[in-house]
Amino acid sequence: PGMLHGRVIRPAAEGANIVSVDQSSIKKFPGVKVVRLGDFLAVAAPDEWDAIQAAAALKVVWSDSDKLMGHDKVELWLRSGPFDAEETLVKKGDAVAALQGAGNKISASYYWPIQTHGSIGPSCAVADVGAKQATIYTASQGTHRYRPAYAQMLGMPNEAVRLIYVDGAGCYGMNGHDDAAADAALMSKTLGKPVRVQWSRQDEHGFDPKGPPQALTLEGALNADKSIAAWRTEMWLPRATASLPTVPLLAPQTAGMPQPKGISTGLISQNGDPPYEVANVAVGVHWHDSAPLRPANIRAPGKIANIYAVECFTDELAARAGMDPLAFRLQSLKDARGAEVLKRTAALFGWQVRAASAGVGNKTNKRGRGIAYSHYKHNETYVAMAMEVEVDRASGEIRVLRVACAHDCGLIINPDGLRAQIEGSILQTISRSLYEEIRFDTRRVQNVDWASYPILAFPAVPELRIELIDRPTMPPLGGGEAAASPVTAALANAVWDAVGIRLRTVPFTPERVKAALQRV
Structure with a gap:
C-alpha cells in the first residue's frame, strides 16, 4: 500500500557529476517527488507512467565522465603498465629457456572485449525501508553476499535487512538486479514509502556490471616428434571481477556513501595453461585494479x-x-x-x-x-x-x-x-x-x-x-x-x-x- 514507482536519472556514463538540476522542469507532474543524494538522482510517483515521463523531462546538467577511454583503446591500456600487481600462476620446468632454445616455435595474441549480460528483461526491485527494518524484493544472485552492503547503505545492522528472492531476468554472474535493489532501498529510505524501481533497456546495457576485457599472448614450441616442447601464456586482466565486496553498487557510489570494498582474483585467470602434457609451462598475469566500466563475473568467468x-x-x-x-x-x-x-x-x-x-x-x-x-x-x-x-x-x-x-x-x-x-x-x-x-x-x-x-x-x-x-x-x-x-x-x-x-x-x-x- 502506498508504493511509489521510481526511475533513476543517469548521466551519459559512470563517473559524471551533477552540475545543476532544474526541478521546475517537471512541475507539470504534481505527484512526482525528486530524490537527490550527491550525484544520485531519481524521481518517484504513484503512477509509473508519470515517473517515466518526469525522468525524461527533468533538466539536468552533468559534467563529462573522466573514466572512459574509448572501447578501441582498451586492449592497449590492458597491455600497458604500470600494473597494480603481477603474478606467476603456473611454473613447470623452464618454459623461458626452452622457448629461447627452440627452433620450431610460434606466438600469437588474443583479445576478448567488454560485454554486457544482455538479460532479456531489464532489472527490477521493490524495497520497503522503515525506521528499524528493511525488506527488499530482488532477483539478485547474491542476496546473502550483498546484505552487508545494503545494511551499510541504510545505516542498519545486517539482521535488520531482509532480502527476499523473486524470479527475474537471469544472468550468470551479476547484472543490474543488485543495483536496482540499492536504488529502490535508497529511495524508500529517503521518501519513507515502499518504492519499486524498474530499469530501462538503456540502463541495463549502459550501467550493468560488465564482463571484463582480457588480453593474452601465447608462445609455444614443438619437439622433433611434433609434441609440445614448451608453452608460455601471459595475461593482462582487471582483477576486480568478483561479487561483493569487489563490485561497487551504483546507488551508494553516486550518493557518496561508503560501502564494502575489496580485490578479488581467481576465476578470471583460470584455464590459461594447456590441458595437455607439456614439460615446460609458464603462465603469468599482469593485474589492473580498475577497468573502464565496472567489471563483474559473466557466464564461465574468464x-x-x-x-x-x-x-x-x-x-x-x-x-x-x-x-x-x-x-x-x-x-x-x-x-x-x-x-x-x-x-x-x-x-x-x-x-x-x-x-x-x-x-x-x-x-x-x-x-x-x-x-x-x-x-x-x-x-x-x-x-x-x-x-x-x-x-x-x-x-x-x-x-x-x-x-x-x-x-x-x-x-x-x-x-x-x-x-x-x-x-x-x-x-x-x-x-x-x-x-x-x-x-x-x-x-x-x-x-x-x-x-x-x-x-x-x-x-x-x-x-x-x-x-x-x-x-x-x-x-x-x-x-x-x-x-x-x-x-x-x-x-x-x-x-x-x-x-x-x-x-x-x-x-x-x-x-x-x-x-x-x-x-x-
Whole structure:
C-alpha cells in the first residue's frame, strides 16, 4: 500500500557529476517527488507512467565522465603498465629457456572485449525501508553476499535487512538486479514509502556490471616428434571481477556513501595453461585494479576467453606440425576422461582425420570444421566441441551450421535440465563470439539497445547434437557454464579450416573477417 514507482536519472556514463538540476522542469507532474543524494538522482510517483515521463523531462546538467577511454583503446591500456600487481600462476620446468632454445616455435595474441549480460528483461526491485527494518524484493544472485552492503547503505545492522528472492531476468554472474535493489532501498529510505524501481533497456546495457576485457599472448614450441616442447601464456586482466565486496553498487557510489570494498582474483585467470602434457609451462598475469566500466563475473568467468586463446593456439601448433587438430590433441592428452570426450565428440560430429584445408564449397561460400577441448578449471567438467561453419567471403558473415558436444560432469541427476544448460551455453557463447561488444567513446556507452547490441537470432540457431556421459560412481560436477568454455575456440578453428584466417579478436564481425581475408 502506498508504493511509489521510481526511475533513476543517469548521466551519459559512470563517473559524471551533477552540475545543476532544474526541478521546475517537471512541475507539470504534481505527484512526482525528486530524490537527490550527491550525484544520485531519481524521481518517484504513484503512477509509473508519470515517473517515466518526469525522468525524461527533468533538466539536468552533468559534467563529462573522466573514466572512459574509448572501447578501441582498451586492449592497449590492458597491455600497458604500470600494473597494480603481477603474478606467476603456473611454473613447470623452464618454459623461458626452452622457448629461447627452440627452433620450431610460434606466438600469437588474443583479445576478448567488454560485454554486457544482455538479460532479456531489464532489472527490477521493490524495497520497503522503515525506521528499524528493511525488506527488499530482488532477483539478485547474491542476496546473502550483498546484505552487508545494503545494511551499510541504510545505516542498519545486517539482521535488520531482509532480502527476499523473486524470479527475474537471469544472468550468470551479476547484472543490474543488485543495483536496482540499492536504488529502490535508497529511495524508500529517503521518501519513507515502499518504492519499486524498474530499469530501462538503456540502463541495463549502459550501467550493468560488465564482463571484463582480457588480453593474452601465447608462445609455444614443438619437439622433433611434433609434441609440445614448451608453452608460455601471459595475461593482462582487471582483477576486480568478483561479487561483493569487489563490485561497487551504483546507488551508494553516486550518493557518496561508503560501502564494502575489496580485490578479488581467481576465476578470471583460470584455464590459461594447456590441458595437455607439456614439460615446460609458464603462465603469468599482469593485474589492473580498475577497468573502464565496472567489471563483474559473466557466464564461465574468464574461462571462455582463456580457453579460446589456449585452444586456438593449440590448433596453430597442430597446423605448424602438419597434423590433424584432433590427433594432435590426443597425442598429448593423458587424461582418460578428457580423451573420451574428444573421441565421442569426433564420432558424434563425423570427424574425418586430415590437416586443415582451404575449405569446401564454391568461390564465395566456404565451409570448415573446428574442434576444441576444455577441462573446466582443470578439476571439474570435461567438454569437447566440434563445429561446422560457413563463411561468406564476400560479406564476411559467419554462419554456424552444426555443433557436436560430448559432456562429462560425472553423475547426472537431471538429464533434461543438463541438456538445456548445455544448449543455452552453446547458443549464448556463439552470440558472444559473433556479435557482442560494448562500444563506447570518451563520453558514453554507444550501444544501449538490441539494434546496436545484437545477439543471436532464432534463424541463426545451428543444429545441436549433444552426448551426455553419465558416470554414476563419480561425484556430480557443474553443468551451467563448462559447455560455454570451448565454443569460441571451436568456432574460430572452423573459420581457419574454411578460409585460412586466424581470428584473434572477439567478436568475429563481418568487418574483421573481411579485413583478415584481405591480409592472406
